[in-house]
Each structure stands twice: as structure tokens, then as C-alpha cells.
Amino acid sequence: FVDQLKKVSKDAKAIISWGSCASYGCVQAARPNPTRATPVHEVIFDKPxxxxxxxxxxxxxxxxxxxxxxTFDRIPELDRQGRPKMFYSQRIHDKCYRRPxxxxxQYVEKFDDEGARKGYCLYKVGCKGPTTYNACSTVRWNxxxxxxxxxxHGCIGCSEDGFWDKGSWYARLTDIKGEGFGIEANADKIGFAAAGVVGGAVAVHAAVSALKRAQHKGDAQ
Ligand code: SF4
Incomplete structure (x- = not known):
């Protein structure tokens, strides 16, 4: 396969690594990767x-x-991992219809509970939408x-490098102890609690919520 790849890529202008296998190695590259499954960019070094x-x-x-x-005879703008920004610049979480x-x-605590029937957020049952960049929540399938x-079912983060070695699909990204919080306070605490794992975007959400509240308070005075 490596020989075939080198042969067909010789005259290519660029290579599109289609899917997580070609892009990252995917599940067959899971530790200890007994078959030495290898993504394209670790074989081809002289092509975009x-x-x-x-x-x-x-x-x-x-x-x-x-x-x-x-159409444009050029390569689309890519993110730091080499993914086209036009489809991978936002997290699943940013456009998820369960985001409210x-x-x-309001969370699903287990898959057959009342929250699940009401379509609540899947964060607590392991959704990786807050750390996954892809177009699933906008383009969808079929x-x-x-x-x-x-x-x-929660997002398993399948468009992120190494998702197969990052623990259970059903483990939440961070441990949130939300009992006793008011609804608005809960959202902010989630933002701060998740920041270490989820990254800056959730922290920004919490900061924006806090700013809005401060502004609202100022207007009311
Ligand atoms: S955690 Fe998952 S289910 Fe909840 S809003 Fe984010 S992407 Fe949607």
C-alpha cells in the first residue's frame, strides 16, 4: 500500500486524506498499533x-x-491540523441544536431517563461535541x-486526532458537580469547569455570559 501511495501521488498536485484512517490512522492505529497503521502525511512529505x-x-x-x-484551482484554507476551515472551523457544540x-x-443523566426523552444535552453521557471540529451539526448526513x-448519542469526536485512545466515549469531558446551582449560574460554572479540557471557547462563553449579566445589572440600576 505504501508503494502504491507513493506511485499514485508522484504526479499529484495535492493529496486529500479522506477519512480519519488516511488523516490520522484511526481505530486500527490504537495503542499499541500492532499493524503499524500510518496516516498519509507520515508517508508522503513532498505534497500538500x-x-x-x-x-x-x-x-x-x-x-x-x-x-x-x-472551481478555484487552489487548495482551500486549512487549519493547523490541515483540515479545510470551511468545514472544520467550528465545534459540533457551536451549532448543536441541543445547545440551549x-x-x-439541562442534561441527559442516563440514556433512558426523562432528559433523554426530552432531548436534553448529552454532555454528561460523554458527548465530545465541545472539543470536536466538524460540520456534523450543520451539514448532517443523508x-x-x-x-x-x-x-x-453523544459525539465521539471522530474527526479529532487520537480520539480512539482518549478513553471511553461515555466519559464526560470534565466532572461537573452541578447540584444546587441556579440555571444561569450552572451554565457559567460549566463553562469555567470545562475550560481546562474543552479549551478557550467554553471559557469565552462563560466570560460572555458574565459580561452580559454585568451589563444587564448596569442597565437595571
Ligand atoms: S455537549 Fe454535545 S449534545 Fe450538548 S450541546 Fe454540546 S454538542 Fe450538543
Whole structure:
């Protein structure tokens, strides 16, 4: 396969690594990676490589990348991991339709509870949407019919490097002790508690909420 890859890539203008296997190695590269599964960029060093990860990746995303390159005769702008920004610049969490429940502190505690039936946020049952960059919550699958979160399962983070070695799909990103918080206070505490794992974006959310509250308080005085 390595020989084939080198042969077909010789005259290529660029290579699109289609899916998390080509982009990162994916589940067969899980520790200790007995078959030495290897992503394309660790084999080919002299060509631009565009990663379109996902397990599976979204068909419309691949179509969009190819169409862009054919139409404009250039490589789309990429993020630091080499993914096209037009599809990978936002987290699943940023456009998730369950986000109002996250902000309101309304969570599924287990998969068959009342919260699950009401479509609450899946954060506590392991959703990795807050740390995953992809277009699932906007493009979705099957002509936009659905995506995993809409089907009731948390995002497993399959477009992120190493997702297969990062622990259980059902382990929440951070331990949130929310009992006794008011609804608004809960959202902010979640933002601060998650910041260490989730990164700056959630912290920004908490900061913006705090700013809005301060502004609101100022207006009321
Ligand atoms: S944690 Fe998951 S289910 Fe909840 S709002 Fe974020 S992406 Fe959606």
C-alpha cells in the first residue's frame, strides 16, 4: 500500500486524506498499533495534504473540497491540523441544536431517563461535541436528515486526532458537580469547569455570559 501511495501521488498536485484512517490512522492505529497503521502525511512529505477526517467523513464535505479545488484551482484554507476551515472551523457544540439545553443546565443523566426523552444535552453521557471540529451539526448526513446527536448519542469526536485512545466515549469531558446551582449560574460554572479540557471557547462563553449579566445589572440600576 505504501508503494502504491507513493506511485499514485508522484504526479499529484495535492493529496486529500479522506477519512480519519488516511488523516490520522484511526481505530486500527490504537495503542499499541500492532499493524503499524500510518496516516498519509507520515508517508508522503513532498505534497500538500488536505485532511478530511471523520469516521465516517461527511460526503458533502468531500464533495465541497473537491469542487472548491476544481472551481478555484487552489487548495482551500486549512487549519493547523490541515483540515479545510470551511468545514472544520467550528465545534459540533457551536451549532448543536441541543445547545440551549447545555446553556440551561439541562442534561441527559442516563440514556433512558426523562432528559433523554426530552432531548436534553448529552454532555454528561460523554458527548465530545465541545472539543470536536466538524460540520456534523450543520451539514448532517443523508441529505441533512440526521447526525449522531440527533439520534440520541453523544459525539465521539471522530474527526479529532487520537480520539480512539482518549478513553471511553461515555466519559464526560470534565466532572461537573452541578447540584444546587441556579440555571444561569450552572451554565457559567460549566463553562469555567470545562475550560481546562474543552479549551478557550467554553471559557469565552462563560466570560460572555458574565459580561452580559454585568451589563444587564448596569442597565437595571
Ligand atoms: S455537549 Fe454535545 S449534545 Fe450538548 S450541546 Fe454540546 S454538542 Fe450538543
Amino acid at each position: 495534504i488536505i485532511k478530511v477526517p471523520g469516521c465516517p467523513p461527511i460526503a458533502e464535505v468531500m464533495t465541497g473540497v473537491i469542487t472548491y479545488m476544481l 439545553h447545555f446553556d440551561a443546565g 441529505d441533512g436528515v440526521s447526525f449522531p446527536i440527533q439520534a440520541g
